[in-house]
Amino acid sequence: MAFGPHLLLAALEGLVTSAVLALMALGLSLVFGVMRVVNVAHGEFFMLGAVLAWWASSLVTGHPALGFLLALVVSPLVVGAIALLAERLVLRRLDYNPEATIVATIGLLYIIQQLALTFYGPDARPVQAPFSYRVLFPWFGYSGYKLSIIAVSALLLTATWFVLTRTRLGLVMRATQYDREIAQAFGIPVGKVYAGVFALGAMLAALAAVLIVPISQAHYLMGLDPLLLSFIVVIIGGLGSLRGTVVAAVLIGLSDGIISAFFQPTLAKIIATLLVALVLVFRPTGLFGTAVR
Amino acid sequence: MSDKRIVALHAGVILLLFLLQFVLPDYHHGVLARVMVLAVFAMGYNILFGYAGLLSLGHAMFFSAGLYGAGLPLYHLDWGTAAAFTSGIAAGAALALVIGLLALRTTGVAFMIVTMMFAQVLYLTTFYFGSWTRGDEGLVLPQQQRVLSLGTMHFDLTDPTVRYFTALLLFSIVLLALLMVVRAPIGRVLVAIRENEERTRMLGYDTFANKLIAVVVSGGVCAAAGATYALLFGYVGATFASVQYSILPLLWVLLGGAATTLGPLVGTLFMYYVVDITSGFTTAWLLVVGVALILLVLFFPKGILGTMREKWLPWLP
Numbered sequence: 251m252a253f254g255p256h257l258l259l260a261a262l263e264g265l266v267t268s269a270v271l272a273l274m275a276l277g278l279s280l281v282f283g284v285m286r287v288v289n290v291a292h293g294e295f296f297m298l299g300a301v302l303a304w305w306a307s308s309l310v311t312g313h314p315a316l317g318f319l320l321a322l323v324v325s326p327l328v329v330g331a332i333a334l335l336a337e338r339l340v341l342r343r344l345d346y347n348p349e350a351t352i353v354a355t356i357g358l359l360y361i362i363q364q365l366a367l368t369f370y371g372p373d374a375r376p377v378q379a380p381f382s383y384r385v386l387f388p389w390f391g392y393s394g395y396k397l398s399i400i401a402v403s404a405l406l407l408t409a410t411w412f413v414l415t416r417t418r419l420g421l422v423m424r425a426t427q428y429d430r431e432i433a434q435a436f437g438i439p440v441g442k443v444y445a446g447v448f449a450l451g452a453m454l455a456a457l458a459a460v461l462i463v464p465i466s467q468a469h470y471l472m473g474l475d476p477l478l479l480s481f482i483v484v485i486i487g488g489l490g491s492l493r494g495t496v497v498a499a500v501l502i503g504l505s506d507g508i509i510s511a512f513f514q515p516t517l518a519k520i521i522a523t524l525l526v527a528l529v530l531v532f533r534p535t536g537l538f539g540t541a542v543r
Numbered sequence: 544m545s546d547k548r549i550v551a552l553h554a555g556v557i558l559l560l561f562l563l564q565f566v567l568p569d570y571h572h573g574v575l576a577r578v579m580v581l582a583v584f585a586m587g588y589n590i591l592f593g594y595a596g597l598l599s600l601g602h603a604m605f606f607s608a609g610l611y612g613a614g615l616p617l618y619h620l621d622w623g624t625a626a627a628f629t630s631g632i633a634a635g636a637a638l639a640l641v642i643g644l645l646a647l648r649t650t651g652v653a654f655m656i657v658t659m660m661f662a663q664v665l666y667l668t669t670f671y672f673g674s675w676t677r678g679d680e681g682l683v684l685p686q687q688q689r690v691l692s693l694g695t696m697h698f699d700l701t702d703p704t705v706r707y708f709t710a711l712l713l714f715s716i717v718l719l720a721l722l723m724v725v726r727a728p729i730g731r732v733l734v735a736i737r738e739n740e741e742r743t744r745m746l747g748y749d750t751f752a753n754k755l756i757a758v759v760v761s762g763g764v765c766a767a768a769g770a771t772y773a774l775l776f777g778y779v780g781a782t783f784a785s786v787q788y789s790i791l792p793l794l795w796v797l798l799g800g801a802a803t804t805l806g807p808l809v810g811t812l813f814m815y816y817v818v819d820i821t822s823g824f825t826t827a828w829l830l831v832v833g834v835a836l837i838l839l840v841l842f843f844p845k846g847i848l849g850t851m852r853e854k855w856l857p858w859l860p
Contacts, residue, residue, distance in 0.1 A: 288652050343841055348652055349598050353797065353840045356790055360833030368827055474786070478663060481656055520667045527660040531645045534653050 255389035256511070264507020265500070266396045266465070269403035270458045272499035274476055275483035276410060277454030279495045282484065284427045284447045287346055290355040292455055293477025294362035295333060299325045299456025300468035301370050307377045315380035318464070325460050326453040333452030337445050346444070359473075366470040379464035399461050406457065407496060414492060423447060479506075482526045549860055553722060556805060557715045564707045572703060578808075578815050579710040580772050581791075583717050585799070585807030587764030588792035593802035594725060595757040596737025600655045601662030603788035604642070605762040607781075608635040608665070609769025614779030615675060617689075618682050624691045624700065628770045635766020636759055638665075643758030647751060659789065666784040681780025689777055706775050713771050714808075717764055722804050722860060724760070733757055734802070765792075794832060797839050800846030804860050809847050 278292050302325040307317030336358055344350040383394035414420035425433040426443045434440045458476075459468075466472070483502050487494030502522075509518040560579070564572060584606050591597050612634025617627040646657045670678045691698040691709075698705045724730050732753050735743040744750050773779050782788070791814075792807075799810025814835070818828045839846070845853060852859040 286652075288655070340837055340841065350840050350844065352598070352600075352652075352655060353793065354837050356793075357833040357836030357840070360829045360836070362833075364827050364830040364833065367829075478660075481660075485656065516667055516671045520664055520671060523660050523664050523667065527657050527664070528645070530653055530657050530660075531648050534649055 252389075255387070257508070258387070259390060259392075260508045260511035261504060262392060262396070262507075263511070264504040265400055266503075267507055268500045268503025269400045270462045271476070271479055271483055271503050272407060272496050273403055273458035273461070274455045275480040275487070275495050275499050276407065276492065277451035277458075278480045279484045279487070279492070280423075280447055280454075281451040283491075284423055285341075285346055285444050286348060287341065287351045287448075288348065288355070289448075289451065290352060290477070291336075291358040291362060292451070292480065293473030293475075294359050294366075295329050295452040295455040295473075296459045296476050297366060297468075297470060297473035298332070298362060299329050299459030300463045300472060301366055301470070302328055302456070303460040303463045304370075304375050304377050304468040314378035318377065318380040318460075321377065321460050321463075322457075326456040329456035330449040330453040334445055334449040337448040341448065342441065342444070363470060363473070370468075370470055372470065374467040374469040376467045377463045393465075395464060399465075402461060403458075406454075410454075411492060478523070482522070485526060485530050548858055549722070552859075553718060553804070556808070557711070557718070560711055560714070564704070564711075569703070572707060574815065574819070575812075576703070576707045576710040576775065578812050579714040580768055580775065581795070581815070582808040582811040583714055583771070584765050584768035585792045585795040585811050586717055586721055586804075587761045587766075587768060589796045589801065589803075589807050590721065590724075590733075590764065591757050591761040592793065592796055593806070594730060594737065595733040595754055597754065597757070598655055598793075599646075599658040600786075600789050600793075601642075601658030601660075602761075602765055602792055603784050603786065604658075604662040604665040605635045605639055605765035606769040606772075606788060606792075607669070607784035608638045608762075609766030609771075610773045610779050610783050611669070611676065611769075612766065613770035614682060614684060614773040617773075618684055618779070619675065621688065624689060624774050625693075628767075628774060631770025631773070632763055632766050635769065636763040639759045639762020639766075640755075642762070643755045647754050647758065659786070662784070662786070662789055666781060666786075669781040669784055676779070676781065678781050681778055681782070684773065684777040684779065686777070689774055691774075700774055701777065709775060710771065713767065717767065718804065718808075721764075725804065725860060729753065729756065737802075790832075794836055794839075796846070797844075798835065798846055800849030800852070803846070803848040803852060806846055806848040813847070 274292070274296055277295075278289060281287055281289050281292070303321035306321040306324040307314070310317040310320055340354050340358070341351055344354060379393075379395040381395060384391040385394050385397060414423065422433075422438050422443055425436070425438055426440055430440055479502065483495060483498045486502065487496070487498035506518070506522070509522075560575070563575065567575060584602075587605070588599070588602050591599055591602075609631040611631075613627040613631030616622040616630055617624065622630070642658070642661050646654055646661065649657050669676045676682065686699075686701050689700040691700055698709075700706060700709060725733075732743065732748050735746075735748070736750050736753060740750055769783070772783075795810035795814055796807055797810070798814055799806030799808065814832075817835070818831060821831050822828045843850065848859060
């Protein structure tokens with residue numbers, strides 16, 4: 251393949267990564283922005299979403315789209331419920347103390363991972379894509395499903411943006427993010443907002459997982475890499491900034507796709523991680539963020 | 544008065560560990576040697592987390608800097624054990640200095656994420672140089688290289704008695720040194736920084752320099768544990784650089800009691816046996832670690848010795 255088409259292919263792969271990453275990082279960013287909680291278990295919610303997608307789609311026989319649609323509904327709901335439970339039972343009792351919640355979510359990470367290993371097993375299992383249409387470019391054919399991931403992700407991101415900026419619910423969330431105590435004084439049920447945001451964040455991760463699982467298979471250790479990547483995205487984009495998160499996800503996804511198409515992946519990861527750590531050191535608010543209040 | 548009690552307590556612990564080697568059955572003898580080395584790792588972590596109040600999620604990098612800093616020259620260049628041990632500590636302290644200079648520019652959540660990322664970089668680096676480190680598979684140091692020569696005397700570090708004694712020696716030196724450090728002015732300043740950094744700065748202390756010292760000492764002690772681990776147990780692998788080994792010292796210190804000198808030993812010993820015993824019934828030991836972390840942070844945030852200090856023994860250092 252010539253350089254041009256090769257680059258196009260790498261860019262498309264990168265965009266698919268970006269699309270999934272943006273959803274997942276948005277969840278992490280919302281939880282951090284509103285609750286000031288760094289959710290280390292976010293990657294495990296992603297993994298759980300993928301594993302549940304496999305389980306849901308294996309319940310249905312017949313056309314693969316039926317199983318996939320069922321997974322798309324069931325998986326985020328179950329993951330959201332688990333996140334809600336964790337929030338009520340653990341995080342709330344810690345009064346959202348940043349260090350204590352990190353330790354607690356690390357604990358949650360291990361628990362979810364071990365339960366997945368015990369009940370789901372160490373194998374990677376595929377979920378069939380809902381359709382297998384191929385888009386034909388002049389140089390190569392490309393999976394139509396992958397292109398649809400980009401579209402669906404864009405749709406979900408727009409919907410989240412709409413909810414955050416144009417609805418009463420979003421107003422309540424932004425008020426809580428801006429100043430927890432004043433929000434409470436104005437009668438906003440801050441506790442409920444926190445619970446809702448934590449569940450919403452987990453559901454976004456689960457959705458991202460359901461979308462990716464027809465391409466990459468469900469495995470109990472699949473959570474760590476996306477977690478680190480989402481951290482990177484959230485940091486580069488500025489903690490708690492939606493626009494920044496999306497821009498950074500596209501940036502990271504594209505460069506990841508292109509770099510790993512042309513260079514050795516381990517070296518690419520080393521350089522990327524180091525760069526991000528240095529960004530955080532020298533520009534703690536990220537490239538688009540404003541100072542943390 | 545309290546000084547005597549403190550000295551007696553620490554001397555007693557060391558004496559007890561010394562005597563235990565004569566009564567313990569083989570298996571527990573080996574476990575205790577390992578636990579003492581890992582407790583040194585936890586003590587190094589405790590300096591930064593317990594005393595200076597900086598939560599790092601990347602201490603595996605200092606442990607593995609010691610591990611590789613000692614293991615690689617020994618394996619590839621055939622350095623002696625003493626030189627390898629020194630190079631391990633030097634590698635860890637140098638890394639800690641660089642990481643400290645960078646990471647200490649951030650605070651709170653950003654500090655945790657930055658340290659975690661630097662540790663991840665080191666973890667990936669061990670894979671990148673796979674031709675020397677053999678990545679996940681790791682290196683097994685051959686027995687004939689693991690001999691400590693002092694003058695005309697030769698100690699075989701693979702011998703259980705020598706191994707136990709070396710681990711005890713390292714543990715005792717680090718324990719007593721840390722006891723002195725935390726009771727010295729620098730230790731008090733670190734606690735002051737943990738409690739209120741702004742006010743400490745206003746009192747005229749250079750908080751950045753003090754925190755940097757804490758990072759370097761902490762990194763050096765963790766590296767000493769890593770180097771000793773490589774020499775005593777003869778295995779150098781990338782597992783020790785993974786995120787898990789950054790979390791474990793946090794767990795051990797939290798369990799034993801942050802900012803207590805003996806807490807790391809208690810926590811490491813307790814957790815080692817909890818995992819050891821539960822893995823007899825189930826392979827789900829990660830579940831045990833996870834549940835322990837959550838229960839600790841929910842109901843027992845001060846740990847075993849921290850709670851004892853609060854309730855009964857206010858003099859406990």
